[in-house]
Amino acid sequence: MIKNILNKLPRKQGKLVENRDGRSSTFSSNVSTASRNNNTPGSRSGNSNAGSHSGINSTLNSSVNHGNKLPHILNMKENGNTGVLPYELLPSFKDVPNVEKQNLLIEKLNLCCVVFDFTDPTKNLKEKDIKRQTLEDIVDYITSAKGKFPETVMQEIVRMVSINLFRTLYTQPREKKVLEAFNLEEDEPLMDPAWSHLQIVHEFLLRFVASPETDAKLAKRYIDHFFVLRLLDLFDSEDPREREYLKTVLHRIYGKFMVHRPFIRKAINNIFYRFIFETEKHNGIAELLEILGSIINGFALPLKEEHKLFLVRVLIPLHKPKCVPTYHQQLSYCITLFVEKDCKLADTVIRGLLKYWPITNSSKEVMFLGELEEVLEATQPPEFQRCMVAERAFFLWNNDHIENLIKQNREVILPIIFPAFEKNARNHWNQAVKSLTLNVQKIFSDTDPELFEECLLKYQEDEAQEEEIKIQREAAWKHLEDIAAVKVSINKPVLVSHRISTNPLSG
Secondary structure, rough: HHHHHHHHHHOOOOOEOOOOOOOOOOOHHHHHHHHHHHOOOOOOOOHHHHHOOOHHHHHHHOOOOOOOHHHHHHHHOOOOOOOOOOOOOOHHHHHOOOHHHHHHHHHHHHHOOOOOOOOOOOOOOOHHHHHHHHHHHHHHHHHHHHOOOOOHHHHHHHHHHHHHHHOOOOOOOOOOOOOOHHHHHHHHOOOOOOOHOOOOOOOHHHHHHHOOOHHHHHOOOOOOHHHHHHHHHHHOOOOOHHHHHHHHHHHHHHHHHHHHHHHHHHHHHHHHHHHHHHHHHOOOOOHHHHHHHHHHHHOOOOOOOOHHHHHHHOOOOHHOOOOHHHOHHHHHHHHHHHHOOOOOHHHHHHHHHHHHOOOOOHEEEEEEEHHHHHHHHHHOOOHHHHHOOOOOOOOHHHHHHHHHHHHHHHHHHHHHHHHHHHHHHHHHOOHHHHHHHHHHHHHHHHHHHHHHHHHHHHHHHHHHHHHHHHHHHHHHHHHHHHHHHHHHHHHOOOOOOOOHHOOOOOO
16 A cells, blocks of 8 residues: 555656666666756855755655665655664675775665664664664775765765764753852763764764865865854764764864864854853863864964964953863963963963952862963063062962072062061961961072061061051040040030041051
């Protein structure tokens, strides 16, 4: 009955084309049809639709001429039927002549366009295993291929990859809460149940991009801006295994397709902008920063204004989100690379760090201090003089380079930090802090005894003056209280004499 219904439906019949060995193939007609469609007027072969969005939509329709097996399977998938008709393993590449391998590859790619439901582990076990074996087979073929991939093959490859990878990411339900480093570490990452297939598709894409047989000038028509954007969307996946693959794939694409480099940088910046100023939620910030670390490392000198703006508008504000601990290591590496490439940027970086300096979060403060130490280590004396700050980060003296910089500028630094050191040494509750303070004071005293003695005398004078002002203030308030008490007892208004108002009350 089903056969009778299907026979009544209008459909375009594909012609049988004889192969060189005399055998007929039902697939060749589709290849030629796809090729003709790409060359028709008004259609751009380099359009992203050819390799991605229209390719996804047309996959099911383009497979009607692939024999009797694939049409049924794909039609059932298209109709939303949960059942799958016979889904059989295709021959191995080693079992067919060389002239047949390209057609077999395309047929296998179309077989892999069927996406299975992995939420039910007991469903379609045989078909899932057939697809896994087919994916592994085409990975091996791509790896060992000899000769440039033709455009038709590239189109089918990108279409298969797009259908399998570009999907709505599944997120496990979690309570809405502030994202802190410790909370994130306690949460178990979500592992995609379809990873057994997704991993092989990622590996296939990676090997295709990295293959010397992939012509970048031809492949850029299909691995285009739309494809890159969809790939970047996947970085928000909660599965760390997928983000690790994506990091490698995107880095390969950036290296191979030079024409896409400005667009990739801009697209990544947009992700950061949305993260910093809107959502503060994204799973792939660390991986994206890791990619940018390699990109920044390759920046030519002198740095372009575009790259300096990236530092100021993106990297420095990335210290703002509450979840900065999850990607701080990669962020600090990128920041330090900029300072190493252009030491004049140290002033900009340090002032930016101080702008977002954590006040009440001690763990973040420790991270910021570590980053500040790395930046100062790459700072030259002229830049250090421009950005000297009075911070209680005396343990940075463990770094010889920073210690030498501070010693060279001790006449400016010591008078600023001496009061803080004295208060720490006398009153700080933490014994370790008091000990470190005394060690730093001793270094200053040994380096320049006269300057240290001068700062000590100045501090003692200021302290005595503050004590005198405090005594005068207390006396003034006591006098006011006495006058008020007298006036109240006789029900008279309280008047303050001019003599009292001359006493110093500031402080």
